[in-house]
Structure formats: structure tokens, C-alpha cells
Amino acid sequence: MDRDSLNWKVAGYAGEGIMTTGLLFSKTASRHGWYIFDYPEYPSLIRGGHNTYQVHAGKNHIHSQKIALNLLVALNRDALEFHRDELDENSLIIYDQEDDNIDIEKYNLPGKSANLPMIRLASEVGGERVMGNNVALGASIFALGLDLGILDQVIADVFAGKKEIINLNQKAAKAGYDYIQKSGVRPLIGVEPLKPTADLAPMTGNEAIALGALAGGLQFYVAYPMTPSSSILHFLAETARMTKIVVKHAEDEISAANMALGASFAGVRSMVATSGGGFCYMVEALGESGVSELPLVIVESMRPGPALGMPTWTAQSDLKFLINASHDEFPRFIFAPGDAQEAFELSKKALVLAETYQVPVILLSDKYLSESRYSLKLPETVFKNNRFGFENNPKPDTNSFYPRYRLTETGVSERSVPGQSGGIHITTSYEHDEYGFTAEDTNARKSQVEKRFKKIESMKQEIPSQFWEEEPQAKLTFISFGSTKGPIRQAREELKRQRVATNMLNLSWLWPFPKDQVKKSVESSKSAVVVEGNYQGQLASLITQETGIVVKNRLNRYDGRPFYPEEIVNYVKNLSI
């Protein structure tokens, strides 16, 4: 085990509190001053099935999960069965021999194993079965040389207000800590605790999206639950009392998107979130946002499909659908944040740009980004917002209507909102003239299509520098989008150690397409590889469509799992360049 990071995993049945246990460990590691990345895997059911949660923590930036485990907490027999390949001779396995009458020899696992009677110790301190997880947490704290006091504080904070639960959980953790200490297990030499930095917060991509939207002035959030987007709804609903935004759980995704448009029409900043299937329902509203020029932010967190697919797993297979979604044509923005930091920033930006350009903005996430925790660093927590595109003193034309869809140089025309005198107009999903009246003559149609597309030029000017890292004499350039950023960054650290120089470009901005930056990156080295979570190579083909360049090396994953840094390293080592 190196002294820079540790990799911990808990595995057991779904419904046995593994998510909470993982969160407690993440926070504990974070409060030691470490960066964390955590990654849960769970099936689409409430009880039973195999559920895991891993925390990769260290004193330097941690970008993704990895395979090799330092410590596995096995809560059942499956946990011993399924993770053999993640263990090596230095790993420690903590399991409960008594609870399931386990013969550990039979599993023939590499590394050391330590019996910890989790259920018995939990019940001895007066706790229920599920508190066995805290016994395991306490034991993990000892085995990794961490500070039990910090775990106690995390327990107190997470269960704030529930005195009895805090007390029992802390007792259970202490019992696990003491037991494993007495049993003669020597702590694995782990990462030295750093000075905790107050501005490092473990946060999921979804939480970062929600916070970014709030910072960007979100006023109305409406959604229909769908994994893996639902935690945005939960977070915004839970905090609405503080933020004073309105959160609505609509009867379906169609209603959600149309409610958001109605609210946008009335002048508030609106957002919806869903996954691919729910997005299908929203596509007509996406087109309506386009033709009626109403700002709309849609978060789409991908999971494998088509149709119901694999609800709790990850994918990057909706890219081409999103770029082309809806009949007919209109300008749109599509962002794909690569980590929680970018999720925060782009979510905020999405609301601003939707209002500025009066276009739909799609924020593309996936299960991996949405539900994994990253260490987010926010230098400041107060944000300023301006409003864009509103006419404060609307005046009707000679025909007594306000020209809402006036033809302008930029294509953006200022809007009036209901309640303002002098601003009466029709907002409409039909093709229309300057006032919003239905129009089918060629002149009106052409001029309005052209008006909408005039925005594209200035929209392209908004494209920021994409995430780009280069090394001297690099022979290979990684190209990816969205959450694949993390595993590639993690892999490059290992490649650096092995003296393999590479470049990487990760796109967080997919439309309008950052053509020039992609071109430059492909040309920066002898060879390039597109790494993406789909079968056909959607980004690769988008690159060809937009630049004419064919990138022939592809690393694709479409099994519902994220990329692991180890597999990227192996891929590069086997590549003849």
C-alpha cells in the first residue's frame, strides 16, 4: 500500500444501510483532509441483491475509483465470492464468521482476513442488526490507521437531532475498533492525516448540479422521479424551505417539461431533470422551447438503454440522440460536465445561457457522475446573477401587440411577461410572425427560422477552453467527454509513473461543437484514442462529422460499468504506437 491513497469497499445485500455506511466513510476520510472519490453499485430493487460502495481516498486529487482494494468489508458470502479479483496479498478482508457461519479458507482469498463479529458486537451495545455496519466502520478506522474521534463527529453530524441513534452508532464503531485492535490485526500503513481543509466537500454530481443551479438563480424545479436523476429532486425539495424556490413533483415527464416552459413564460428560471427514457417524453417540449424561444434547462442523466435498460448503471450512449432530439431544427447548447466541479459550474451556466439566448440547454450527466462523490472545492459561496432578455417597459406596436419575436441583429429579441402592461403577445409552438401570431407564409417562416439560427454565431463564441493536459513527447492523445474524464486522469497518473507520456482532451461542451479545439488535440500527437461509454463510438463519429477527422483507435465500454483506470493503462500498454 502506498502512502498516498487508500481504497476501501463495503459489500453486502441492498437495503442493509450500505449507502449510509459509505457516506460516513467518505466524510471521515474527507475530514482527515483527504480528497475522496466514492462509487456505489446497486441493483434496481429495494431489498436483496448485491450492493457495494467503495471509497478511494488520498492526499492528492483523486479522480476515480480503481480496482485494487486495500480493505474489503464483506457483509455476506457474496461479498467474499464476487471481489476476489480486486484483492492482492496486501489486502485485508473483514468478515463476520459467526453471522453466516463462514469458512473463510474455502474462499481462498489473497491477503489477510480478520473475523469481526459485527452483528454480535452491535447487539451487545444495544443496537440492531444494521448497526453491524458501524462495527465494521470502527474496525476499518483502526485497520487503516484513522482517527476514531473524526468518525464519531461525522456520525454526530449525519444523524444530528437523533441522540439515541448517534450514541448507539458511536458505541458500535468503538466496539469494532477495539475488537479488531485486540484481535492482533496491525494497521495497514495508510495515508497520513492532513490538516482538514474546510472548503473540501464530498459531493455527488447530482448534488453539484442542484447547487450549481441554485447558484445560477434557479427558481422553479419540476421533475418526475427517474434513476439516476432523482437525487436532484430530493435535494432541491429537501432544501426548498431554505432556498425558497418552488419544487414540483409532476405527474409525468411531459407535464414536468411543459410546466417548466409555463413558468419560464411567466419569467422565472426553470429546470427539469430526468434520464434517457424520461427525456424521450420531453422531446416535444424541447422542440417547443426551440420554436417559442423560451429558456429551458434539461438535465439528462444517462443510464444504459434503450427503453428501461439497466436503471442503476451507467452509460454515455445518448449523445447523438440529444444532439438531434426533436423534429426540425433549432439552436441548443449541450454540456457534459466531467466531474462535480464542472457539474456545478455548467449547471449554473446552463441557466444563464438558456435565458441569454432563449434556447434549451441540455446538461448531460450519467449514473457514474450523478451518484459518485467527488471532493468539491468552492472558493466562494455567494453568487451574483443578472437577468437577460427581458423588456422592462414593453410598448405595443401600432397594431397594439408587442413584437415578442422581433427580428434582430443577434437573433435574440427581448421578451415581455404576463402581468406587464404593454407587453401583450402570443408565445407559441406554431411558426409565427413577430407578434407570435400563427404564420404560414414563406416570408415569415424563413425570417423566423433565420432569426433563431442567427444566435448560433454568438453561441459559438461562448465555447470555453476544454479540459486539456499535455506532456512533452506524448505519443497518444485521449479524447473523451463527460464523466470519463476521471478514470482517464487517474490512469494518466499511473502512466506518468511508468513514464508513458500522453495528452488528454475531455469535452464538457458538446454543442455547439468545439471543432477547433478537437482538431488541435487530435493533431497534437502521433496517435489519438476516443474513450467513451457506448458501443458505436458516438463521440468518435461526431468528431468525424464535425471535423472530417477519423480517429481509428477506440476504447468503448457498454456493460453499464464506468471505465477503470487500470483498464485504460492496460489498453495503452497494449497499443502499438
Add this chain to the structure above:
Amino acid sequence: MDVRSTLRKLSIMLKTYPFNPTWCPGCGNFAIWASLKQGIADTKYPKEKFALFYDVGCSGDMADFNQYYGFHTLHGRALPTAVGAKLANHELKVIVIIGDGGCYGEGGTHFLNLMRGNHDVTLLVHDNHRYSLTTGQMSPTTEKGTKTKSTPEGSIEEALNPIAIAISNHATFIAREFAPDIPRLTQRITQAINHTGFSIIDILQPCPIFNPKQSHEWYRQMLVKLEDENHKPNSREDAWKQSVRIDKLPIGLFFQETKPAYHEQVSELKEGPLVNKSIETIDIGNLIKNFR
């Protein structure tokens, strides 16, 4: 200035705004249109504080004939769009102009679910028992056995009963009226707008082109006024009995009750309309704290 833009300007100059109705002669929409405008005026509420949400259909074409803030929405989606606007600015009077197809068919789930929330919107359903804009196919309220373009052998489904559904499903203002009776419909529309909560008027509307059977004469024979039947609009049970009658088609106010509207129960809206909430400075410091 090029020729094209000159022509465009000229055509706008010659156009009369709003447009003249494109409905067929004898269409019930004319009467509803007249009643709506008078009904709105009679509330004495400022005109610019009305927002009208138009569905797709002959009724929705009214968007181009009116002079209010309007939103011509997608088919079946006028109701959720209206609800979104109401939650954004609850000082607006929100009216939905929709047909039987959009409201009970394409947007049926919105009809069922949003009435339960007692959202403060007024739903005017132009119910002519046909899809007339698409030239006369059956609609959810078409009588069983009716031959239409899409049901040449006669429709198999029973007709949907919107009044009975609304009575059973927590709507707080439920009425049916007959389009051609303009004074009566006008007064009902004003009453519905003034009702705080979910109000629906199912407006029976002759369509002489695609539904000649249910003519003015047919309606005259079928209609009966609820007040003439000694009906009091304060019992869901009595209202329901009236709603399922087959001997006659009762018109009037079936039921009304006073209950808090949706927006009145949203604690975040207690301080005023959402649209007035400033977003100039947002402090998320307190929210971030909990993540550490």
C-alpha cells in the same frame, strides 16, 4: 430596403391584429369566444394580468383572435403549462382553452392529476365530441356506436364523462354549459375565474360540420338547467347523480367548494409570487456546510 422586407411590412400593415376567426359558420366557438371576452371583462381584473393557455384544436386557434397574454402550447399540454405559469406568478388569472380531445384524450393524465392539486386555473373545455380540426374523428366524449372517419363501423368505446370524473376527483368548481347561451356562459366564466381553485366548465358546443347530429335542436331537447331541477351545488353525491343522468343533459353548476388552492399551500410562496423573488445575490454557504 429590399423588396422582400417592404412587402413584409406592407402585409403587416394591411393585416388586422388580432386575426379574424377562421371557424366555420355556425361553430360554437364564436359563442364561447364572446362569452370568454365578456366574462373576463366582468371580473374587472386588469387585462394584462390574464394569461391564456391554448391547446391545439379549433378552440386553440382562438389564440390568434384574442388580445391577452397567450401561450399556444403543445397538444394536450395546455394544462401543465398553465399550472407552471400559475406557480411562477400566482397573481395571474390563468385560463386554459382546450378541446375534448386535448383535455380528456391527449392530456388526460394532466386533467386527472392537476385537478387533485386544486391548482387555481380555469379550464374551459370546448366539448363538441369530435376532433374537428383534424376533420372529424371520434374524441373521448363521442357517444358509443358513432360512425366517424376513424370509426367507420361505429366507435366501440363508451363516452368519457368529464363531469362525473371531476366530481369524484376533488375538483372544486364543476360546471357544464351550452355554448350558444352567451349571457349564461359569460356569467359562469366570470364565476369560474373568481373561484380560487381548480374550476372546469365543460362547454357543450355544436359542430355543424363534423357532428351535425348533435345539433342545436338536439341539444334543446336534451338540456335541462340544474337550477330547474332544484339542484344545490354543495353536495358531491347529488352532483354525481346529476352527472350520470341519461334521460337529460343537465347544465349549470354541479358543485363548488372552498378549499385552499395549490399555490396557497406552498410554503415557499407565502412571501409573494415566485417571479418577484430576486436572484441577484444567492448565498449557498449554509447548504455547502452540510456536505463536509
